[in-house]
Amino acid sequence: MSVKIIRCHPSRFDALVAFVAEHNPQPEHHIGYFGLTPEDIRLSLRMFNWPFDRAARLAVAGNRIVGVLAADIDKELGRAWLYGPLLTLAERASEAAHSAAVPPATRHSPPATTWEATADALYSAVAARLPAGIREHEMFVDTANVNCRAFAERHGFPAVGEWAIYFITPDRLARLPEATADDWDERFAGQLEALHDRLFPRSNYTLTYMRQEWAEKGALLLVVTEGDRLTGYFFGRYEEDSGEGYVDLVGVDETRRRTGLGRRLMLAGLSRMRGAPGLRQVNLSVAASNAAALALYDDLGFVRERDMIAFRRAIQE
């Protein structure tokens, strides 16, 4: 079988979405950025910050898609996110020859039919088109995606963190007790900024962003206080289009831990979300090393869906 690397012509877009939807849910293929359902995948690809036909390359065998790699970019951050490589080829030439079931005498697979070689060919094709100024490449894959982990290692991507992905469904939410917390109050801006910086020093969420999402898009920014003192906060949101809610952050002052505030904040946020029309599930992700948070989410009945690993490679220009 010979495999060619080609651009993703718009006429192949639906076939690409179907290919990703078929394989991405499987842990051994899973790439975090794509999403799982055809709708999510279509949306994530349509939201790219640059023209998709420049950003993506397909591996095809005849007319059939057997692999994809795309890269979304943020020019300001100087970062590219690799959507892939997602390939349904065998890992090594020997396996490829074996799976092709050809007679042993003629069993010779050209290197380009293997996962490894095809992934590398896709990566060089995609990387060659990236605009100047991209200084980092990132990957986010299931820990069971051994091919991508080996790819990351081969290309010098250090691992930068492991994450557990959790979700909870409305039936489980309905069984949780009610709890309350206060809505955002500007009086606590200084304290929240200080607490947030201490607990999540590298977070993408700034106080300005959280306030804006709260004021303009109905995100949940909840606090618990003792008199004038802020002791904890919760930030989450509900996306009506997808029917999915997200717990983005929950944090409790270091001196007030293990007194039930984390649970209360989670229950208060979830109590607000569970009435949302069309809610399908509430998601969250958390560092796999965060024992306190893992225990809290397990205890609330969240289901641990996947374990993911993130890689980031610095690019010399």
Ligand SMILES: CC(C)(COP(=O)(O)OP(=O)(O)OC[C@H]1O[C@@H](n2cnc3c(N)ncnc32)[C@H](O)[C@@H]1OP(=O)(O)O)[C@@H](O)C(=O)NCCC(=O)NCCS
């Ligand atoms: C995670 C966090 C919010 C928990 O807050 P908390 O107020 O200490 O938690 P609670 O007192 O409500 O504990 C609720 C349950 O969580 C679990 N838990 C909380 N802290 C724990 C710890 N250090 N070790 C083990 N389990 C823990 C327990 O099951 C606990 O129930 P229990 O006390 O009856 O055993 C808090 O540790 C925190 O702010 N961490 C830093 C920020 C962070 O990592 N947030 C989560 C990622 S967004």
